[in-house]
Amino acid sequence: xxxxxxxxxxxxxxxxxxxxxxxxxxxxxxxxxxxxxxxxxxxxxxxxxxxxxxxxxxxxxxxxxxxxxxxxxxxxxxxxxxxxxxxxxxxxxxxxxxxxxxxxxxxxxxxxxxxxxxxxxxxxxxxxxxxxxxxxxxxxxxxxxxxxxxxxxxxxxxxxxxxxxxxxxxxxxxxxxxxxxxxxxxxxxxxxxxxxxxxxxxxxxxxxxxxxxxxxxxxxxxxxxxxxxxxxxxxxxxxxxxxxxxxxxxxxxxxxxxxxxxxxxxxxxxxxxxxxxxxxxxxxxxxxxxxxxxxxxxxxxxxxxxxxxxxxxxxxxxxxxxxxxxxxxxxxxxxxxxxxxxxxxxxxxxxxxxxxxxxxxxxxxxxxxxxxxxxxxxxxxxxxxxxxxxxxxxx
Amino acid sequence: xxxxxxxxxxxxxxxxxxxxxxxxxxxxxxxxxxxxxxxxxxxxxxxxxxxxxxxxxxxxxxxxxxxxxxxxxxxxxxxxxxxxxxxxxxxxxxxxxxxxxxxxxxxxxxxxxxxxxxxxxxxxxxxxxxxxxxxxxxxxxxxxxxxxxxxxxxxxxxxxxxxxxxxxxxxxxxxxxxxxxxxxxxxxxxxxxxxxxxxxxxxxxxxxxxxxxxxxxxxxxxxxxxxxxxxxxxxxxxxxxxxxxxxxxxxxxxxxxxxxxxxxxxxxxxxxxxxxxxxxxxxxxxxxxxxxxxxxxxxxxxxxxxxxxxxxxxxxxxxxxxxxxxxxxxxxxxxxxxxxxxxxxxxxxxxxxxxxxxxxxxxxxxxxxxxxxxxxxxxxxxxxxxxxxxxxxxx
Numbered sequence: 001x002x003x004x005x006x007x008x009x010x011x012x013x014x015x016x017x018x019x020x021x022x023x024x025x026x027x028x029x030x031x032x033x034x035x036x037x038x039x040x041x042x043x044x045x046x047x048x049x050x051x052x053x054x055x056x057x058x059x060x061x062x063x064x065x066x067x068x069x070x071x072x073x074x075x076x077x078x079x080x081x082x083x084x085x086x087x088x089x090x091x092x093x094x095x096x097x098x099x100x101x102x103x104x105x106x107x108x109x110x111x112x113x114x115x116x117x118x119x120x121x122x123x124x125x126x127x128x129x130x131x132x133x134x135x136x137x138x139x140x141x142x143x144x145x146x147x148x149x150x151x152x153x154x155x156x157x158x159x160x161x162x163x164x165x166x167x168x169x170x171x172x173x174x175x176x177x178x179x180x181x182x183x184x185x186x187x188x189x190x191x192x193x194x195x196x197x198x199x200x201x202x203x204x205x206x207x208x209x210x211x212x213x214x215x216x217x218x219x220x221x222x223x224x225x226x227x228x229x230x231x232x233x234x235x236x237x238x239x240x241x242x243x244x245x246x247x248x249x250x251x252x253x254x255x256x257x258x259x260x261x262x263x264x265x266x267x268x269x270x271x272x273x274x275x276x277x278x279x280x281x282x283x284x285x286x287x288x289x290x291x292x293x294x295x296x297x298x299x300x301x302x303x304x305x306x307x308x309x310x311x312x313x314x315x316x317x318x319x320x321x322x323x324x325x326x327x328x329x330x331x332x333x334x335x336x337x338x339x340x341x342x343x344x345x346x347x348x349x350x351x352x353x354x355x356x357x358x359x360x361x362x363x364x365x366x367x368x369x370x371x372x373x374x375x376x377x378x379x380x381x382x383x384x385x386x387x388x389x390x391x392x393x394x395x
Numbered sequence: 396x397x398x399x400x401x402x403x404x405x406x407x408x409x410x411x412x413x414x415x416x417x418x419x420x421x422x423x424x425x426x427x428x429x430x431x432x433x434x435x436x437x438x439x440x441x442x443x444x445x446x447x448x449x450x451x452x453x454x455x456x457x458x459x460x461x462x463x464x465x466x467x468x469x470x471x472x473x474x475x476x477x478x479x480x481x482x483x484x485x486x487x488x489x490x491x492x493x494x495x496x497x498x499x500x501x502x503x504x505x506x507x508x509x510x511x512x513x514x515x516x517x518x519x520x521x522x523x524x525x526x527x528x529x530x531x532x533x534x535x536x537x538x539x540x541x542x543x544x545x546x547x548x549x550x551x552x553x554x555x556x557x558x559x560x561x562x563x564x565x566x567x568x569x570x571x572x573x574x575x576x577x578x579x580x581x582x583x584x585x586x587x588x589x590x591x592x593x594x595x596x597x598x599x600x601x602x603x604x605x606x607x608x609x610x611x612x613x614x615x616x617x618x619x620x621x622x623x624x625x626x627x628x629x630x631x632x633x634x635x636x637x638x639x640x641x642x643x644x645x646x647x648x649x650x651x652x653x654x655x656x657x658x659x660x661x662x663x664x665x666x667x668x669x670x671x672x673x674x675x676x677x678x679x680x681x682x683x684x685x686x687x688x689x690x691x692x693x694x695x696x697x698x699x700x701x702x703x704x705x706x707x708x709x710x711x712x713x714x715x716x717x718x719x720x721x722x723x724x725x726x727x728x729x730x731x732x733x734x735x736x737x738x739x740x741x742x743x744x745x746x747x748x749x750x751x752x753x754x755x756x757x758x759x760x761x762x763x764x765x766x767x768x769x770x771x772x773x774x775x776x777x778x779x780x781x782x783x784x785x786x787x788x789x790x
Contacts, residue, residue: 001497021529047645051477055450059532061525062479065779069647075664077643078780079485082446082475084457090474094489101496102396130456134416137454248472250442252464269470384460385473 001100005233005240006391007226008037009352014187014221014340015116022054022112023066025222029110029348030071033224038236041072044226045104048079048095050087050111050344056126057114067112082344083250084130085291086380087111088223089347089387093246095227096389105229110348115218115341123218127343130381132253144215146254146382147294148207150262154296155209157262158311162209168314169295170200173213175323176292176331180338182365187219187340214295219340223348225355238395241355245280245390247273254382262296264379266386267304271377274388275306280373282306285390287329287357287368289350290377292337298322301377302330305388329368332357350376351389358393396495400628400635401786402621403432404747409582409616409735410511417449417507418461420617424505424743425466428619433631436467439621440499443474443490445482445506445739451521452509462507477739478645479525480688481775482506483618484742484782488641490622491784500624505743510613510736518613522738525776527648539610541649541777542689543602548657549691550604553706557604563709564690565595568608570718571687571726575733577760580747582614582735609690614735618743620750633790636750640675640785642668649777657691659774661781662699666772669783670701675768677701680785682724682752682763684745685772687732693717696772697725700783724763727752745771746784753788 010032012025020028026049034040049064060066064078081091088111095107115123128142151169155162174195180186181193195213203212233240247270251257257265275281282305290305292298299313307328308316316322322330333339333353336346354374356362376389405427407420415423421444429435444459455461459473476486483506490502510518523537546564550557569590575581576588590608598607628635642665646652652660670676677700685700687693694708702723703711711717717725728734728748731741749769751757771784 023529052456055524058528059524060528061447061522062477062776062779064478065645065647065776066527068645069651075644075646075661077488078478078645079489080477082457082477083459083473093472094474094493097493097498098496101493101498103492103496127456129450129454132461133453133455134418249470250460250463250473251470252460256464266470381457381460384457 002102003230004096004099004243005228006243006351006355007228007233007236008033008039009225009355010036011185011223011349011352012221013185014219014342016187017116018220022051022058022060022114023063023070026067026112026224027070029222029224030108033226037226039226043106044073044076044108046077046107047073048081048091048107048109050081050091050347051113052082052084052087052343053113053115053118053126057118063112083385084380085343085346086378086385086387087344089376089378089389090385092225092347092351093248093387093389096243096246099227099229105232107227108224109227110222110224111344112222113342113344114220115343116220120218136253136255144207144210147296148210150300151209151296153262154300165314166201166209167197168317169214170197171317172295172298173200173337175317176335176337179332179366180334183334183339183363186334186338187217188334188338210294216293216336216341219342221340221342221345223345223352225348225351239359240394241358242392242394243389244392245274245278247271247388250385251383257383262300263304264383264386266383267301270386270388271305274390278390285328285373285375286371287332288375288377289331289333289335289353291379292331292335293341298330305377324368332366332368347378350378354391358391397497398625399491399494399638400623401638401746401750402623402628402631403428403434404750405431405619406580406744406747407616408580409614409737411582412511413615417446417453417455417509418458418465420615421462421507421619422465424617424619425503428621432621434621438501439468439471439503441472441502442468443476443486443502443504445476445486445742446508447477447479447482447738448508448510448513448521452513458507478780479775480738480741481773481780481782482739484771484773484784485780487620487742487746488643488782488784491638491641494622494624500627502622503619504622505617505619506739507617508737508739509615510738511615515613531648531650539602539605542691543605545657545695546604546691549695552657560709561596561604562592563713564609565592566712567690567693568595568732570712571730571732574727574761575729578729578734578758581729581733582612583729583733587733605689611688611731611736614737616735616737616740618740618747620743620746634754635789636753637787637789638784639787640669640673642666642783645780646778652778657695658699659778659781661778662696665781665783666700669785673785680723680768680770681766682727683770683772684726684728684730684748686774687726687730688736693725700772719763727761727763742773745773749786753786
């Protein structure tokens, strides 16, 4: 296998409802990625896009073809990947594998989504079809309900009373909002920086025990990442960021995973693959953008990924161990919770933030000092797809 | 690059509306592929699924995860690909590239779809979103209209009066129905074998000049193909079928391709890639399953692929040159027109038929004698994605 570098990254600001099409948003992100990589459309050999709700939110299928044309990449292969929230990371991992193994030298991967445009009630109902439509969806499950269920299972398994868990979860959201409120690319830029435990606990209930501030928003946005082979990276930059590890697994329906819950088995498979490929341990990771779609999701993910002992992640957040300067900086961008969650674009957005961190180009208030190794974690569906990527500073 | 073989294939019967879920249909096709390859679920390292309308027709997103679980392939990477009608071929090509370049050794690829379940009027309107939703769809375009437009452009460009072209197109449909009517896997099995030019010309108009019999049906169905690396193929069989060529290209919106129409530029890019990789010429191909979604589509495709001179394909059908025993056997399965078109499953269905032909295992009435080289051609959207695969008998 050859080494693969991320040579350029671009994202739009993640936002609430806005009027640009997903394809237009992607063109904006791609333009920034071209500038960042100092590359041109003719350099791109294939385009891989994550997009989930485009059929519903815009009535637009196969947006990857229009996106390729819009950014001037004519007649190249253009694939759309769908793995719910993990769609973009799936696209990036496929690009990584194809370059690492010599099939291509330069691929642009990323995602686009107009989820906020649908409005939260419709997006929530629509997105529920990424559970099992035959056996789970008809029982009334939605994704806030899935994670509320996991919170109760977590509370029960680790003997943390729900009221106490709610306090821990509040700290997860407060930390995310602190970072997101100062990130100009974040949906919550300038907002919720003054969130308090009291405000979180008193917010209206979405799916008990999750309140409004325990939930990430739906967002509009796009992300673009240019991946290149080792020789091109070395020719184009003396400051490469390498992808050194990648893992992916699917574990099917939530109901069939019940013996393992609240842990998501696919995450343990995928992260082990990524760690093994990179030859590192969880302790080596300086920062991670993980799938904090709900506050409890951060707690569960950080334990499965090996950063904290099982049942102890909530305390870690309370002690600042999950923040910049702690054991590991978790979601220093604000994460899905505060930077936003434009579903198919989220994975590319995570890679954008990790690359910026490793280069030392993050928003100063959110910069992790001396970051050398970063990671992404993207969960699609109820555990249906988990993708982990490990990135390392190459200079 | 390593050689890649198709070791096992399976398809459901392609049908009209039925009650199984797409995931259940896929499990049926996968079961046949396992038997055919003499492999077990634990042998599969990744699952790549083409699915287009599942969100609309079944309310089921990310069906690949449920499919993986249903067939006993636990915790492997499972990707969904969407490139309209080319989705399944896109999944198969990606599997081919990853195995050829050493990333995986065994991948199951294919597709699933319940398009017939939606009913033709709704499916037609829904599928129109695979045009440009911002500039073309609002102008009222549907896919029958796209191909009706191409028929008029073809008539004009090659000075074939529309009434004459309609006769030529009728022969395309009659040939397809002849083969489909004897194929037990075909939606038209036992039907339309007695189609005549008179019946075709007098059928009700769908989008002038295309009548009912110029159009393929929407179908329910699934397909599964097991691809393996050279060493595994050699260990498992003395009758390998190799994938020797693959190409893919995207050319964006129809309106931006207007200078080139009625030819689809992406097809010329993709097929050149596939021929070059295989080191063959069009004349070397014994049979092809091509994207005959409408009768005019067969005519246009066969010319771009290099089988007939431009403007002459209709005559070739009339003279039997596109049939078994002619210059090249085109869609000896019945094709999309008569075997059926379960959108995301179509590419895998084409590979199934080509593999059966190369092995000499096709329905006797449809068997191409001494077939050594077969090809597939799948068009997604209005030229948005074109995938070509070349398969060769390895014994």
